Amino acid sequence: MAGTRTIEVQQDVRAALRQQAAELRDEFTRQGTLVVNLLSSPGAGKTSLLEATARFWNGRFRCGVLVGDLETDRDAQRLAPLVPTRQLTTGGACHLELPLVRQGLERLREDIGNQPLDFLLIENIGNLVCPASHDLAEHLRVVVLSTTEGDDKPGKYPKMFRTSHAMVISKSDLLPHVPFSVDAAIADARLIRPEIEAFQVCSLRNDGLQEWCQFLQHTRERMVTGDEVLAPLR
Amino acid sequence: MHERSLVVALLRQAESIADAHGAVGIEAIRVELGPLSGVDSTLVRLAFEQETRGTRHDGVNLVLDEIPISGVCRGCGMNWTSAEVRFSCPSCRSQAIQITGGDEFRLLELQVTDDTVEHEAAEGDD
Numbered sequence: 630m631a632g633t634r635t636i637e638v639q640q641d642v643r644a645a646l647r648q649q650a651a652e653l654r655d656e657f658t659r660q661g662t663l664v665v666n667l668l669s670s671p672g673a674g675k676t677s678l679l680e681a682t683a684r685f686w687n688g689r690f691r692c693g694v695l696v697g698d699l700e701t702d703r704d705a706q707r708l709a710p711l712v713p714t715r716q717l718t719t720g721g722a723c724h725l726e727l728p729l730v731r732q733g734l735e736r737l738r739e740d741i742g743n744q745p746l747d748f749l750l751i752e753n754i755g756n757l758v759c760p761a762s763h764d765l766a767e768h769l770r771v772v773v774l775s776t777t778e779g780d781d782k783p784g785k786y787p788k789m790f791r792t793s794h795a796m797v798i799s800k801s802d803l804l805p806h807v808p809f810s811v812d813a814a815i816a817d818a819r820l821i822r823p824e825i826e827a828f829q830v831c832s833l834r835n836d837g838l839q840e841w842c843q844f845l846q847h848t849r850e851r852m853v854t855g856d857e858v859l860a861p862l863r
Numbered sequence: 864m865h866e867r868s869l870v871v872a873l874l875r876q877a878e879s880i881a882d883a884h885g886a887v888g889i890e891a892i893r894v895e896l897g898p899l900s901g902v903d904s905t906l907v908r909l910a911f912e913q914e915t916r917g918t919r920h921d922g923v924n925l926v927l928d929e930i931p932i933s934g935v936c937r938g939c940g941m942n943w944t945s946a947e948v949r950f951s952c953p954s955c956r957s958q959a960i961q962i963t964g965g966d967e968f969r970l971l972e973l974q975v976t977d978d979t980v981e982h983e984a985a986e987g988d989d
Contacts, residue, residue, distance in 0.1 A: 636884050636973045642873050642894070643968065722865070759865065762901030787948050788899050788966075821950050823958045863962045 646764070650727050653766035654860075662746045663849035666767035668789065671755030673775040674799035676704045677832035679750055682845075683711035685838045690747040690846075695733045697725040697754050704752065712750075713741050724759035725751065727766065747849065761788040768859035769848055775800045776807050780814035783821055790818045792862045795826040797841060802831040822862070866906035869968060870914050877973055886975030889920060893972045895928040897965025898948050904929055907968075924974075932965035 641647065657664050667675045679694060686692065694714040696704040705716035715737040717729050730751065751767065753760045772793040774782060777800060783790040790796070796818055798811055815827045826844060830837035851857035873894065881889050896902045904927050911925045931944040938957030944965075951958050 632977050633890055633974050634886075634977060636880060636886070636975060638876075638880060638970045638972055640876070641967045641969050642869060642876060724865070759901065787950070788901060791899070791950065791962075820958075863966060 646727055650764035650766045653727070653731070654768065657749065657766065657768070658852060658859075660745045661849075661853050662749050663769065663845065663852055664749045664751065664765070664767040665769045665771055665845065666751050666753060666760075666765050667771050667773065668753045668757070668760050668793070669755060669773035669775070669799075670757050670778060673755070673773045673778065674830075674832055675752045675755070675773050676707055678773060678797060678799060678830060678841075679708055679752060680711060681830070681832035681835055681838050682750070682842060683708065685835065685842050691741075691744060692748045692750060693737050693741060693746045694750045694752065695730060695737060696752040697729070699723075699754065713737060715740065719754065723754055723756050724763055725753050725765055726763055730765050748845065757782075757786040757789045761786070761792055764861055767861075768852055769794050769845075770862070771795045771797060773797045773799050774814060776803045776809040776811075778809070780808075780810045781817055783814065783818040787821050790821040790825065793822060793825060794859075794862065795828065795844065798827065798829045799832060801829045801836060802834060866903060867910040867914065869902060870907060870910040873911075873968075873970060874914060874920060876970055880970075881973055881975050884975065886973075886977055888976045889923050889973055890976055891924040891926055891974035892970065893926040893928065893974075894968065894970055895930045896968045897930045898932055898946070899962065899966035900968045901966075902968045928971070930965055933963045934960045935963055936960050 669675050683692060692712045694708050694712050695717055696708060696714060697717040698704055699719055699721060702716040705714045708714040715733045717725060717733045751765055770793045772789055774796055776798060798814060811829060818825050828837055828841045830841055852859055877889055877892050896904060907927060915921050915923055931946045933944045935942050936952035936955060936957055937959040938952055939955040941952060941954045943953050945953060950960060952960055
């Protein structure tokens with residue numbers, strides 16, 4: 630007669646994927662590649678920020694971009710003239726996951742002749758919810774919040790802001806025309822993640838790009854020297 | 864939508880563990896999730912029902928524990944829990960806290976049925 634018994638497991642269902650992400654992140658660290666996961670609501674200005682970043686650096690660093698969308702390669706078309714780019718299309722999934730990022734990374738590496746990158750910039754699917762729960766092997770998680778959104782948004786998306794190292798307030802040129810308060814938005818985010826770095830940009834006019842790019846550069850330097858070990862935030 | 868892929872991953876994980884322990888079948892799967900897991904318990908239950916129906920796991924009991932957030936305060940040292948999402952210490956209000964739980968979807972235990980028929984016959988008395 631068959632009996633029943635209990636097997637104790639105590640394991641995260643996503644443990645294997647997390648471990649893979651951690652290993653890939655270590656590999657990037659060894660290669661001196663700073664990986665950035667850029668997140669936001671749809672239309673907050675992620676692609677524009679990447680375009681402006683690429684223009685600002687103007688070839689000074691070896692950059693690669695992976696851009697995720699449900700459909701089309703419109704964003705990749707915008708970025709490709711400025712920086713080596715590969716489009717990831719999910720066909721329906723509302724967030725990027727590591728396996729798809731790996732596939733795109735392989736193709737991107739081939740495109741650039743397997744040269745090591747200084748920066749790998751990953752533009753996630755426009756979504757403030759699900760991407761917060763998926764490690765893409767990034768060092769830095771950055772959330773973009775535009776001035777046409779509510780300055781009380783951070784509290785509504787706690788996991789997103791809790792797990793982000795930095796926030797970029799985009800479309801700063803519209804501030805005179807919208808009720809958005811930069812101070813309020815930053816304060817709301819700092820209730821959730823006190824150490825979150827905050828930047829203001831207008832990608833169309835290249836305002837605030839220097840501070841933003843310097844932040845990326847300094848972060849990379851600290852990673853390369855080992856002064857800082859960048860890991861996912863809880 | 865990804866509750867479905869999570870449930871698929873859960874079932875694979877359970878199968879793999881059950882196999883490794885020489886178990887014949889799974890009777891129950893106990894999981895826990897918290898407010899910061901990014902996972903919805905209702906959708907998990909729904910996806911579980913859909914993924915197991917008509918398969919060999921049809922009838923497996925999913926036991927789902929909803930757990931609170933747990934954290935430790937670097938200010939006053941307190942270990943705390945909260946059913947609601949919060950990022951400050953309930954005791955001293957410090958924001959110097961670390962989240963220690965409630966942000967994962969964890970497989971806790973499996974209840975499995977053993978393939979013990981042949982072994983019992985071979986061993987005779989217990």
